[in-house]
Amino acid sequence: MVKCVENQIPLRIxxxxxxxxGHDRGVKVVSRALRDAGFHVIYxxxxxxxxxxxxxxxxxxxxxxxxxxxxxxxxxxVPRIVEMLRAAGLDHVGVLVGGIIPETDVPKLLELxxxxxxxxxxxxxxxIDFLRAHGSRTxx
Amino acid sequence: MATAVDRKLWSQWQREIEAAPPxxxxxxxxxxxxxxxxxxxxxxxxxEYDSSLGYPGQYPYTRGVHATMYRGRLWTMRQFAGFGTAQxxxxxxxxxxxxxxxxxxxxxxxxxxxxxxxxDPRSLGEVGRLGVAVDTIxxxxxxxxxxxxxKISVSMTINAPAAVIMAFYLANAQDQGVDWRKLRGTIQxxxxxxxxxxxxxxxxxxxxxxxxxxxxxxxxxxxxxxxxVSISGYHIREAGSTAAQELAFTLAxxxxxxxxxxxxxxxxxxxxxxxxxxxxAHNDLFEEVAKxxxxxxxxxxRLRNHYGARNENSWKLRFHAQTAGCSLQDKQPEVNxxxxxxxxxxxxxxxxxxxxxxxxxxxxxxxxxxxxxxxxRTQQVLAHETGVTNTVDPLGGSYFVETLTRxxxxxxxxxxxxxxxxxxxLPAIERxxxxxxxxxxxxxxxxxxxxxxKIIVGVNxxxxxxxxxxxxxxxxHAVETEQVxxxxxxxKERSGEEQRRTLxxxxxxxxAQENLLPTLLDAARARATVGEVMVALAEVYGxxxxxxx
Amino acid sequence: MLDDLxxxxxxxxxxxxxxxxxxxxxxxxxxxxxxxxAAADSAASRPAPPVVALTGNAxxxxxxxxxxxxxxxxxxxxxxxxxxxxxxxxxxxGALLGDRVRMPSRPDDLGLYIRSLAxxxxxxxxxxxxxxxIRLLAGFxxxxxxxxxxxxGQGDTAVRELADVVVLLxxxxxxxxxxxxxxxLLEVADVVVVHKADLAGAERMESQVRELLTLPGCRxxxxxxxxxxxxxxxAELWAAILACPRHDARVxxxxxxxxxxxxxxxxxxxxxxxRVGPVVDRWKRHELDEAxxxxxxxxxxxx
Ligand SMILES: Nc1nc2c(ncn2[C@@H]2O[C@H](COP(=O)(O)OP(=O)(O)OP(=O)(O)O)[C@@H](O)[C@H]2O)c(=O)[nH]1
Ligand SMILES: [Mg+2]
Numbered sequence: 001m002v003k004c005v006e007n008q009i010p011l012r013i014x015x016x017x018x019x020x021x022g023h024d025r026g027v028k029v030v031s032r033a034l035r036d037a038g039f040h041v042i043y044x045x046x047x048x049x050x051x052x053x054x055x056x057x058x059x060x061x062x063x064x065x066x067x068x069x070x071x072x073x074x075x076x077x078v079p080r081i082v083e084m085l086r087a088a089g090l091d092h093v094g095v096l097v098g099g100i101i102p103e104t105d106v107p108k109l110l111e112l113x114x115x116x117x118x119x120x121x122x123x124x125x126x127x128i129d130f131l132r133a134h135g136s137r138t139x140x
Numbered sequence: 141m142a143t144a145v146d147r148k149l150w151s152q153w154q155r156e157i158e159a160a161p162p163x164x165x166x167x168x169x170x171x172x173x174x175x176x177x178x179x180x181x182x183x184x185x186x187x188e189y190d191s192s193l194g195y196p197g198q199y200p201y202t203r204g205v206h207a208t209m210y211r212g213r214l215w216t217m218r219q220f221a222g223f224g225t226a227q228x229x230x231x232x233x234x235x236x237x238x239x240x241x242x243x244x245x246x247x248x249x250x251x252x253x254x255x256x257x258x259x260d261p262r263s264l265g266e267v268g269r270l271g272v273a274v275d276t277i278x279x280x281x282x283x284x285x286x287x288x289x290x291k292i293s294v295s296m297t298i299n300a301p302a303a304v305i306m307a308f309y310l311a312n313a314q315d316q317g318v319d320w321r322k323l324r325g326t327i328q329x330x331x332x333x334x335x336x337x338x339x340x341x342x343x344x345x346x347x348x349x350x351x352x353x354x355x356x357x358x359x360x361x362x363x364x365x366x367x368x369v370s371i372s373g374y375h376i377r378e379a380g381s382t383a384a385q386e387l388a389f390t391l392a393x394x395x396x397x398x399x400x401x402x403x404x405x406x407x408x409x410x411x412x413x414x415x416x417x418x419x420x421a422h423n424d425l426f427e428e429v430a431k432x433x434x435x436x437x438x439x440x441x442r443l444r445n446h447y448g449a450r451n452e453n454s455w456k457l458r459f460h461a462q463t464a465g466c467s468l469q470d471k472q473p474e475v476n477x478x479x480x481x482x483x484x485x486x487x488x489x490x491x492x493x494x495x496x497x498x499x500x501x502x503x504x505x506x507x508x509x510x511x512x513x514x515x516x517r518t519q520q521v522l523a524h525e526t527g528v529t530n531t532v533d534p535l536g537g538s539y540f541v542e543t544l545t546r547x548x549x550x551x552x553x554x555x556x557x558x559x560x561x562x563x564x565x566l567p568a569i570e571r572x573x574x575x576x577x578x579x580x581x582x583x584x585x586x587x588x589x590x591x592x593x594k595i596i597v598g599v600n601x602x603x604x605x606x607x608x609x610x611x612x613x614x615x616x617h618a619v620e621t622e623q624v625x626x627x628x629x630x631x632k633e634r635s636g637e638e639q640r641r642t643l644x645x646x647x648x649x650x651x652a653q654e655n656l657l658p659t660l661l662d663a664a665r666a667r668a669t670v671g672e673v674m675v676a677l678a679e680v681y682g683x684x685x686x687x688x689x
Numbered sequence: 690m691l692d693d694l695x696x697x698x699x700x701x702x703x704x705x706x707x708x709x710x711x712x713x714x715x716x717x718x719x720x721x722x723x724x725x726x727a728a729a730d731s732a733a734s735r736p737a738p739p740v741v742a743l744t745g746n747a748x749x750x751x752x753x754x755x756x757x758x759x760x761x762x763x764x765x766x767x768x769x770x771x772x773x774x775x776x777x778x779x780x781x782x783g784a785l786l787g788d789r790v791r792m793p794s795r796p797d798d799l800g801l802y803i804r805s806l807a808x809x810x811x812x813x814x815x816x817x818x819x820x821x822x823i824r825l826l827a828g829f830x831x832x833x834x835x836x837x838x839x840x841x842g843q844g845d846t847a848v849r850e851l852a853d854v855v856v857l858l859x860x861x862x863x864x865x866x867x868x869x870x871x872x873x874l875l876e877v878a879d880v881v882v883v884h885k886a887d888l889a890g891a892e893r894m895e896s897q898v899r900e901l902l903t904l905p906g907c908r909x910x911x912x913x914x915x916x917x918x919x920x921x922x923x924a925e926l927w928a929a930i931l932a933c934p935r936h937d938a939r940v941x942x943x944x945x946x947x948x949x950x951x952x953x954x955x956x957x958x959x960x961x962x963x964r965v966g967p968v969v970d971r972w973k974r975h976e977l978d979e980a981x982x983x984x985x986x987x988x989x990x991x992x
Contacts, residue, residue, distance in 0.1 A: 009715060010782050010807070020250040020266050022339025025380045025466070028579050029586045035783040042805050045790035046339055049262070055796040056789065060805060061707035071250055076265030089704060100470065102504050119470055120503060121599040123590045138708075344918060563862065571748060682918060 010040045011136055013064040016053045017046045018081070021071035026098060026120070030066065033124035039131070050080045054088055062093060063136040069099040074109065082112050092137040096130075098122075153178070165593050170424040171382035172584060173547070179539035187542065196491075196532045200440040202433045202545065203533035204491040205456040210529035216494035217519045218295065218460070222247030222271040223506055224619045225626070226282035229272040233287055243293040243325075245496070246283070247271035248305075255301040255342045257671035258623045268619035270506070271297075275627040275671070277664045280308040281315065290318040294325035295370075300342040302329035303351045304673045307660035310363070326367035326416060326460075329355050332393040332565065333372050336574035337379035342674055345569050347681035351656065353400045358657040360401075360411045367416040369397060370460065376574075377420035378466045380582020383431045384548055386420060388555035389574055391438055395556075396565040398447060408447045412454035421487040421495075422464040423479065429535055430544035432459065432490030438549050461487035462496040468503045472598035476500035481518050488528055489535055495519060627669060634667040642666040643676045650680040691718055695725045698829070703799070706829050710804055713818045713825065723821060724962060726828050738827050741930055742848045744814060744838040744877070745858030750884045751837045752791035753917040754858065759792065759801055761923045762833055768800035770831040772822055774815045774839045777807035788837060802831065814838035814848050823851065849877045853935040856880045856926075859898065861890030878910055879933045882926060886914035961989045 013034060015027050024046060031041045044056050057065050065085070067078060078097060085093055097109055098118045106117045116130055157177050167175045176183075186192075194200060197207030206212060221236065221244075222229045233244050248271040251263035257275050258267045267273050274280055284294075290313075298305050306327055313323055331348035334340050343351070352369060359368035373390030381389070394415060401411050419435070422428055439457040443449045463483035468476045477500050484497050497515040499507030507515070523529060535541045562568040588594040595601045642663040649659040656677075663673055691712075697705035712718050741758075743751045752773060759769045773788035784807035794801050806816035815838055816822075826834050838848055849855055857878035881902075883895045891914055898912050911929040915922035965986065972982040 010784070012711070020254050020256070020262065022334075022341070023378075024339065025378070025579075025582050029380070029583055031785055032579075032583050033586070035778065035785040036781055038778075038781040038783040040777075040784045040786060040805075040807055042786045043790060045787075047262070049796065051796035052794070055794070058704060059707055059802055061704075061711045071266060072269055073265040100503050121469055121471060121596060123600065124586060125590060567862075 009136075010038055011064060011131060012040045012042065012060060012062045013066055013131070014042045014044065014053070014057050014060055014062040015066045015068065016044060016048045016056070017068050018048050018050065018053060018077050019069055019071050019073045020047060021069070022046055023070045024068075026070070027066075027068040030068075030098065030124070030127060034128065034131075037124075037128045050077060050084055053081055054084045054090070057085065057090055057093055058088055061138065063138045064094045064096065064131065066096040066098060069097065069101075072100070074099070074101055075105060078109055078114065079112055082114065094134060094137060096127075150180070165595065168593075169383070169427040170422060170585075170594070171384060171427060171581070172588070173382075173384075173427065179543050181539065183539055183543040184546075193536060193542070199444065199452070199455060201436040201456055203536050205436065205458055205493070207532075209491060209532040210488070210523075211532070214523050214529065215488065215492055216243055217516060217523075218243050218245050218494045218496055219512060219516060220245045220247050220297065220462075220496055222249075224268040224272065224616075225623050226272055226274060226279040228268075228619070230283050230285055230287070233283075237287065237292065243295065243494075244287075245295045246297065248296070248298050249273045252305075252670060253298060253300070253340045255304075255670055255674035257669045258620070258627050260671055265620070267623050273619075273623045274305065274308065275623070275669045276630045276667050277308045277311055278626070278630050278667065280305075280312045284312065284316070288318075289313060289316065290322040292324075294323075296325070296327045299328055299331050299334050299338075300340050300348065301670050301674055302327050302331070303355050303656055303660055304664075304670050306355050306359075306368075307657060307664045308670075310657075311661050311664040320363045321365065323363050324365045326370050327355065328372060328418070329369045330372045330393065330418075332396060332569075333375055333390070335569045336376050336389055336393075337381075337578060338375040341684050343678065343681040344684040345566050347650075347677075348684075349396070349400060349566075350653070351677075352397065353404060354655045354657055356397065356401055356411055356414075357404055357406060357655055360406060360414065364414075367414050368411075370416050370418045371397065372418040374418050374420045374462055376578060377422060377464065379578050380466070380585060381578045382581045383422065383424070383427050384551040385555070385577055385581060387431050387435055387438075387548060388552040390417065390419070391435065391442075391552055392556055392559050392565060394439070395442060398443075402447075408443070408449045409451040409454050412443055412447075412449055413451060413456075417457055417459035419459050419461050419487075419492075420464050421461045421483040421490075421492075423467050423483060425482060425486045425489075426535075426541055426544055427548075428483075428486035429490045430541055430548045432461075432487070432492065433533075433536075433541070433545045434548035434552065435459070436491070437545070438552050458493045460494045460496070461490070461492040463487070463498045465498055465502060468498060468500070469596060469599050470503045472604055473500050473504070475598050476503075477514060477518070480515065481522070484518055484522055485526075485528065488522055489533075491533065630667055631669070638666040639663075639668050639672070643668055643672060646673060647676050647680055650677055691721060695722070698825075699729065701829060703802075706802075706825065707804075709825055710822055713821045714806060714816060716818060719818065719821060722825070726821075726824050728959065729828055735830075738832050738834055739854065739930070739935070740823055740834045740836060740852045741854045741856060742815075742836040742838060742852035743856045743858060744848060745840070745860075745882075745884070747840045749858040749860050750917055751840075751858055752788040754882070754884060754915065755788075755835050755837050756792035757917045757920065757923055758835060758927065759794075759803075761927060763798065763800055767832040768802075768830070769833045769835060770802040770804070770826040770829075771835045771837070772804055772806055772815075772819060772826075773837040774806045774808045774819075776839045777809050779809050802826070802829075808839050814840070815851065820851055846876060854879045854930050854933045856882055856930065858882045858884045859894060860885045861888045861894045880911045880913065880926070880929050882922075883912065883914045885916060885918070886921065887916040887919045964989055 015031055017024055017027055031043055034041050042060050042062065067081065074097060082095060094115045096116050096118065097114050100120060101117050109117055118127055169175060193202055196204035196209055221232050249268050250266045250270055251258055251260065252274050256263050258273050272283060296305060310320060313320060329352050331352045335345055356368040359366045371390055371394040373386040376389050377386040402408060419432065436457045440455040443455045449455060463480045467479055480497050484495060487495050497518050499511035499515045501507055501511045528534065559565060559568045562571060562573055589600060592600055645659040646656065646663050649656050694705050694708055698709055709722060713722060743755055745751055755771055759771060762769050771792065775784055775786045775788055777784040786805035786807060788805055789803055792803055794803060808816040815836065823834055836852055855877050859881065881898055883891050883898065895912060895914055902910055913922055913926055913929055915926055968982055968985045971977045
């Protein structure tokens with residue numbers, strides 16, 4: 001596992017809004033914070049289908065995928081995405097989920113292989129530190 | 141207002157305050173506006189009671205749109221509801237009516253808001269989740285079955301497909317034998333703010349606005365008691381804007397609608413009295429009050445002096461308020477009750493006409509019945525126990541609040557100039573102006589929060605290790621299956637020929653740039669789905685599914 | 690690891706392509722990748738796909754138009770690869786790559802490949818080593834390669850050397866921005882697109898551009914009005930692009946020459962290149978010191 005030092009090899013992270021909800025305040029704030037912390041943030045826009053997310057992650061050779069969801073569809077969409085990543089040979093991509101996730105669903109998501117769930121009110125430093133600590137499994 | 145200021149006393153105070161250690165957090169509003177330690181008549185240069193403030197119910201309405209305000213009548217306590225199938229929401233509606241509620245407020249699910257049918261693959265997992273699913277006039281009929289819509293006021297929160305939903309509503313009213321002139325209620329129908337903030341977007345900006353104006357024009361002529369638009373700052377604020385941006389962008393949207401109505405040949409006094417507004421009620425009490433007061437004054441000034449409206453009702457900015465969803469936290473959720481109470485206080489001190497108070501569990505899921513009841517009780521305590529209703533505009537004349545009100549109005553006018561300089565509303569949208577301003581403000585707040593310059597109780601201070609989850613309402617997945625089956629059934633039953641014929645007519649009317657409501661009504665009667673109508677319109681209007689970071 | 694990647698790339702494994710592009714973007718294994726491509730090129734002898742760069746000020750609609758062109762070309766049955774550059778902060782190295790937002794793609798359509806790249810802003814119009822990325826995409830078999838720059842200004846001349854055709858976008862109502870465009874026009878563009886032709890003022894803009902081009906010393910430049918929103922002018926634009934003489938006369942020949950030289954080198958040195966690795970390995974294992982290793986490597990070369 002490569003630990004990326006700031007200003008060296010930037011980690012590539014796809015931040016995806018899936019489902020129909022258009023609340024992109026969170027994903028935009030995180031995008032900017034990660035950019036300012038030296039990451040390469042790929043933002044494909046709103047309303048991404050699971051298929052589109054996986055295609056983007058594959059073609060962009062991303063190290064991480066951050067899924068932002070606020071409409072409560074996480075238990076429908078996240079498992080699909082994780083499953084499709086696996087089928088596409090992208091198990092090495094770390095998956096984060098951000099948004100409004102009820103406490104009881106968090107363990108279920110972690111069980112699926114999601115690396116971490118970030119709820120509302122998470123300080124940006126927490127996300128940045130987490131990513132820096134875990135680095136890239138893609139470029140091991 | 142007293143103006144004499146004893147300089148000696150003032151400098152004595154000034155020395156004391158300079159000697160005092162500064163506070164831990166910078167003294168700024170939640171929007172980041174710096175606040176002085178004290179406001180005095182010095183701040184209100186040229187302030188004259190009669191010309192600068194005036195009386196409630198009189199131009200420029202800074203103190204309120206009614207002479208007596210809540211002494212005459214309380215604000216309307218209107219809670220938003222909707223989930224699952226039309227039948228489930230209908231049952232909830234009937235329950236609320238039985239409890240004496242006089243207005244219904246309809247929340248639609250995301251697919252409906254986005255103009256998609258329940259059986260569209262993109263709707264998967266979303267059907268009936270955050271509101272009610274309406275695909276065809278059959279659902280609309282079901283939604284209001286057994287409810288006398290000639291008597292009760294109905295509000296519908298929907299934007300991109302608002303014209304289609306309005307047509308469903310009107311066609312259904314006819315079926316129920318209710319005269320359109322008796323219909324009372326509001327449809328949000330504010331497509332502009334979707335481009336600034338909420339992103340429930342289907343068509344490009346220009347045809348989106350045209351559709352909104354179609355509804356305003358049609359209702360002005362045929363549904364005179366209906367509010368055909370609710371010009372909304374709520375979502376702009378939720379997306380992270382400052383209070384001043386919320387105010388400025390909302391009023392700018394309103395002015396754009398006015399311009400477009402005039403361009404259609406409507407007279408300002410025909411439609412302006414029916415324009416209504418919808419603002420956020422956020423945490424910063426005085427800033428919020430100043431925002432509402434400034435909103436009324438700026439709007440009245442524009443309508444009277446710029447557009448030459450003569451009807452006083454055209455000058456009055458009436459607004460609904462909702463407490464800030466974005467201020468709710470999932471940590472220690474009961475604390476949200478307290479936030480909501482203060483926010484509601486701000487809305488009432490600011491003179492709202494109706495108010496929705498959020499439930500403490502709304503960040504987590506649809507509100508449970510317990511949480512909804514507490515939210516409503518919050519308003520009732522405010523109305524009946526706190527005494528804030530006894531006098532009109534109790535904060536009027538406060539050096540601080542009047543100064544903030546002025547600043548807020550000034551900032552709004554400054555934004556109007558900037559929008560103008562960009563070429564007006566649509567070019568400013570096209571250049572991403574609003575989104576950029578809002579995203580910058582959201583990011584600025586996040587940095588303040590991360591640096592603990594802004595404290596959120598239970599989140600970046602006073603955290604608690606233990607968290608007991610609230611009981612929350614979950615939606616049965618069967619709703620989706622049921623709704624999909626229902627829509628497919630309608631597709632099978634209806635006359636395909638009628639459906640095609642009416643959709644062709646919609647397309648032709650769109651091409652000819654005619655008001656679409658007459659053809660939409662026919663399509664509604666032919667049981668066309670929301671999704672089918674939107675697709676037909678997109679063939680003429682184009683689609684707009686891109687959004688900027 | 691690299692060999693494996695290259696082998697998979699040769700079998701048109703899309704994930705291998707993605708990974709190789711990352712390596713190139715990071716400036717790793719450039720020579721080895723170059724050599725491998727040169728060898729493959731000489732074997733295939735496929736004509737190089739046209740490389741079209743789109744440049745123009747921020748917000749002029751480059752991404753949107755790239756997206757529309759890609760869609761148009763897919764409709765014609767051509768496969769398309771897009772390299773979309775966005776600015777990277779020179780301070781933190783971070784970047785927000787948002788061009789994809791404007792380039793809708795069907796996830797099941799393998800004939801379209803979009804890659805977002807960061808380019809140090811103020812420096813260059815495109816990311817580093819783009820020329821090699823283009824060769825990778827060409828080697829993978831894409832029929833057309835579209836390149837979006839970070840925006841017009843500095844570094845545009847470099848774009849001219851990378852691409853066969855350079856399309857400059859301008860939009861209505863940009864009166865004061867016409868200054869640099871004047872310079873830019875003359876230097877780099879083969880085609881000028883007055884974009885957002887659905888907006889008022891497009892015709893005026895077009896005539897302004899045409900007027901500029903009548904200045905003495907200007908090359909033949911096609912001027913076209915295009916609206917991505919209204920889907921107008923795309924076919925005409927593509928026809929104009931194809932009608933442009935590729936920069937064959939100057940850059941094209943040089944590129945061909947370079948490619949040929951690389952092929953020759955690859956063929957001649959193929960056996961020896963394989964012997965470079967072992968020398969380095971021995972040095973790594975301390976079996977050789979630096980001087981000895983350098984000596985052996987030199988021997989390989991001059992033998
Ligand atoms: N009216 C109109 N607007 C367009 C057209 N094409 C793009 N736009 C709008 O122009 C804006 C910018 O488009 P982009 O494609 O992101 O522009 P860009 O040149 O790639 O921008 P950068 O990558 O930031 O340099 C967006 O709001 C588009 O919707 C068009 O043909 N007509
Ligand atoms: Mg772009």
